[in-house]
Amino acid sequence: MLEPCGRAAVRSIAAADLMLATGGITSQIVPAIAPVQAVRFPLDQVRPAVLRVPLLDTRPRVSSHRFPRPTDPVPKPLPPRVVVQPTAAADRQADTIDDLQRNPDVAGQRRRTRIAPPGDVVKLSERLFFVLQPDLETTLQASHLEFPREPFPFQLDGMAFLMPRHGAILADEMGLGKSMQAISSLRLLVRSGQARRVLVVCPKGLVSNWARELADWAPELLVAVIEGDPARRRWQWTLPDVPVKVANYEAVVRDREMIEELGLSFDLVVLDEAQRIKNRSSNTHRAVADLRRGRSWALTGTPVENSAEDLVALFDFVAPGHVNDRMAPKVLGAAAADYVLRRTKDKVLTEMPPRMNRDERIELTPEQRETYRRAEEEGVLRLSALGPEATIQNVFELVLRLKQICNFDPPTGESAKLDCLVAELEEVQASGKKALVFSQWVETLGRLEGKLARFGALPYHGGMSTTARDEAIHRFKHERQHSVLLLSYGAGAVGLNLQFSQYVFLFDRWWNPAIEDQAINRAHRIGAAGAVTVTRFLSADTIEERIDEVLRRKRDLSELILSQAEAPAASGLTAADLFALFRLPAPGRAAA
Amino acid sequence: MAGKARRRGHGLLKCQPGTPDGWAETAAGKRLDHWLAGTTGDRAGGVSFMEQQTQGATAFGFLTAVDSPAHGVFGGYLLVDAIGRPLEFHCTAPVKVSRAQQILYGASLPGHLHGQQIGAALLAEGSVIPAVVLTDHDAMLAVRPHTSLPVALVRRRDEAVEPPPGAFAMGEVCVSPHVSDVAAAEALRQRLEHLGASVDLTEPFERIRAAIEEAQRH
Structure with a gap:
């Protein structure tokens, strides 16, 4: 027999439990109340948990970086491949040059030489500017730059090292083409408008060599050699439309006051055979260090000739104050690492004659x-x-x-x-x-x-x-x-x-x-x-x-x-x- | 070679007469200056493809996404000039998709996420109007309904098993316009000719990925 357990219980059925009374069912009337067992069934409707899944309808935050517009014109398109034109310089290179290792392709893919941001560039936008540059192979091909011969991969690496740096020491072993790397790099900087006034300082005996190399590796750049009597030199120093000037160390020392008086400044100064300035008390060192400049590149095959002080003296030019001669060699090496690139022939030219x-x-x-x-x-x-x-x-x-x-x-x-x-x-x-x-x-x-x-x-x-x-x-x-x-x-x-x-x-x-x-x-x-x-x-x-x-x-x-x-x-x-x-x-x- | 025309005298190496810097005064340079002056500051949103063609736009957009298991999906958008030099770069904060969202959106998730959310947000930030937006990510093609710019998928030619209608070869790559732009495929091809002669069209995507990595490290 099933009966509700009282009226109140019936009224509140929705909220209360049902009382289920069960008793023994017999054929006789049993006067006594049968024993009742109560079983409770919960009737509350438990509200189900609602899972909210947000729609993807909010636009993500975007960070934007805009870069300086290149000032040089976009050249007309040419068929692909780096243009290699024979020139007088090619004549100076032995015929075997083409037989040397170039490694243009790695695992079937074209080699890409990337310009990595230097360590001292901190701002994200500036770092991205370097990261987002096309590889050098693409830049050279797109700009239709003519070279007397195709640069070796390690030379492209050298250019990628020099170009983004304001202070750099290219310390390749002699014979690996430091001049060519510097010239090609400054050429790209001048063409892109990042450098308008470049000074190359070299030993007297190498001035004509530099003029020749510049003519070969950057034929479109006007070059003035600083020489002659003071009046002539004054005129040469101030030539306005000549992006590259070449002077020997003695001329820089001799014309130190003239340079100061004329208020000359350079976007880039390149020192060849930079070990010339290793004596910090010399006039040469002081005259070169006093040059007003944006970028300072030193080329030398022997950054350390006798002692660590030689390297410190070079840093007086490339990054004044960055290192000092109280540093232990290990510390000095670590501090200099991002500024110095040195390769040896046995490492980069494995097929070079022994x-x-x-x-x-x-x-x-x-x-x-x-x-x-x-x-x-x-x-x-x-x-x-x-x-x-x-x-x-x-x-x-x-x-x-x-x-x-x-x-x-x-x-x-x-x-x-x-x-x-x-x-x-x-x-x-x-x-x-x-x-x-x-x-x-x-x-x-x-x-x-x-x-x-x-x-x-x-x-x-x-x-x-x-x-x-x-x-x-x-x-x-x-x-x-x-x-x-x-x-x-x-x-x-x-x-x-x-x-x-x-x-x-x-x-x-x-x-x-x-x-x-x-x-x-x-x-x-x-x-x-x-x-x-x-x-x-x-x-x-x-x-x-x-x-x-x-x-x-x-x-x-x-x-x-x-x-x-x-x-x-x-x-x-x-x-x-x-x-x-x-x-x-x-x-x-x-x-x- | 221009250098051959030089003569030496008084230690000064001279260029061709009448061209003070030899390379700066070219017609191409003037055209570029003119173009840059005319387009800088314009927004991509309200200019139709045909209008851009008349403007002679020579910027190109490269749009891709990087899926980072730890952070989510990053979007990157690089605008370059006609020889691949960077003009602008935009990247999104990472978007993380939950399992529930994956289930809810189902097959429509990639298009919605990459196209409508990430891609459209990035294109909206560009201040230079590109001639075309290229992507190497299939799902990014879904950005097309949200922009007036033509969009095309770039693949290495060996990867393109069955080139879709309108696809054309450009050097080592196959360019497949979005279905809405198939009719303009020939115009796109012409616009990409200059860039494609100088730049491997898959290369700028490598730069974007490197830039996103750099931004993450920063």
Whole structure:
């Protein structure tokens, strides 16, 4: 039997529970109330949970970045591919250039050289400006820029490094085309209106070289070379419509006041062979550092010649105050990292012809040996007698004297090195090859010129006029009878492209291995037609061998600093080193 | 080569007479200046494609999206000149789609999200009128109903299995106009000729992705 449990319960059925009474069902009337079991059923209508799914109807927040409009015109379209036109520069490059590794395609895809924002660019819009630039290959193709030859991938990397930077040191090993990279980069900056006034500062002997390179790699840019008397130079400094000016270091020092007086400023100053400013107290350093400029690029194959201070001096130009000489080498390396790009030939030109080094240990002739022995004994005695009064100059004079004897015996003119050199050159001449011979003395070169006349030896040194030197290079290159070029380290170690030479002889050794490398790289550079053999003459058991020991210890200093490693204890040919050559104690003031 | 015409004298290398800077005074340069002066500051919204054609617009839009599992979908819109140099860049904050939204929108989600939400928001920010908006993202084609600009899909030619009607080749890529712009395919092709000769049309999308990454890092 089912009955509601009272009226009140019926009325509130919607809100209350039903009472279900059940009892036993029998055929008889049971007077007693049957036992009731109550079961409660919940009747509340539980409101279901509502899930709200928002529609995608709100526009997302957008951040916008607008960039300066390029000022140069958009060229008319041409068929795809970088335009490569042969020019005079191509003639200067060996024919084998095309055989060298270019790696234009990686895994079937076109290589893209991107311009990454420099580390010191912080603002997002400015960083995006670089990130969003087309790759360099596209830029060059779209702008129809003509080059004497197609740049190597690592050279495009170098341009992508230089272009966005206000301060940069391109420290590629000699022969990798630092000038070309700088010229192509400044060319793009000038064309895009980011640079209107560019100054290239280089050693005097390289001015004509730069003018030639600019004509080849940026033919549409007007170039003025600063030279002549003061009135002429004043006119040249102020030429308004010439975007690129080339001056030598001496001219910048000489015209320092004129530049100040004229209120000249430059959008970009490029220093070639920038190690020229490593002495911070020199006039050259100060004159260059005083130039008013927007961008500062330094080109050098030897950013660290002797000590970390060399690099700090370069930074005085590229990013003043960014580093200092109190920094440990590791810290200095880390601070400099974003500003310095250095590649070596063995890393980027894996198919470049090899360079073979030979150290030719030569016994002095008996006459030379006797002269040498006497000179050294007398010299050491003299130094010993001077005691603490001995100066670095005294030691230096003795070293030079002994080195000269190693080249030629003064009384007899005998030279074991010359005998060896002649034998080597006969083979060079017979095979129709060319050789470079380096010495630190013009006098030695003069002697060699006479002794090597049958090889058509031509001199090239700082005592000659620029015209005479250019003429010597021309004849050496084009006239078959001239197998030998005799160069001084000072004039011939930098800026010359002599990659058609397969042999290099270092008749005597320079004080610094970096200078020797520069000399060697006149021949062993991009475009080298074959293996380059380098022969370094060393007179046995002489001062030359002892100096070589010191130079070997110095050789890796540059790489050590640039790779953020600890610098060695002895990092340069110090006064103490020089005294030690003769087992003499260095006086305190001289060794300082 | 212009450099061949130079002569050397008094240390000064001279260019062709009458052209002080050799390259700046070209007809193309004047046209570009004229065009830039005429279009800067215009908004994309109210100008029809035909009107743009008469203006001689030489900007191009590249529109894409980057799906970041951690953040959601970023939209990027790059405007470049006729040789691919950047003029403007716009990018959205990431839009995260919930599972429920995925279910609710179903198949219409990609078009709605990329086209109506992200794409339209980005195009609205452009101050330069592009000749065409290119995308490498199928769903971005859905932006077409929300803009007067022609929109086309760019694919590497080897990826385009069956080129749709109106598709045309441009260098290494296949350009497929939105169905609304198929009739104007030939005009689009002509407009893209200059850019396509200089720039791989898939390359600017790489830049957008790199820029979005850069913005995320910043």
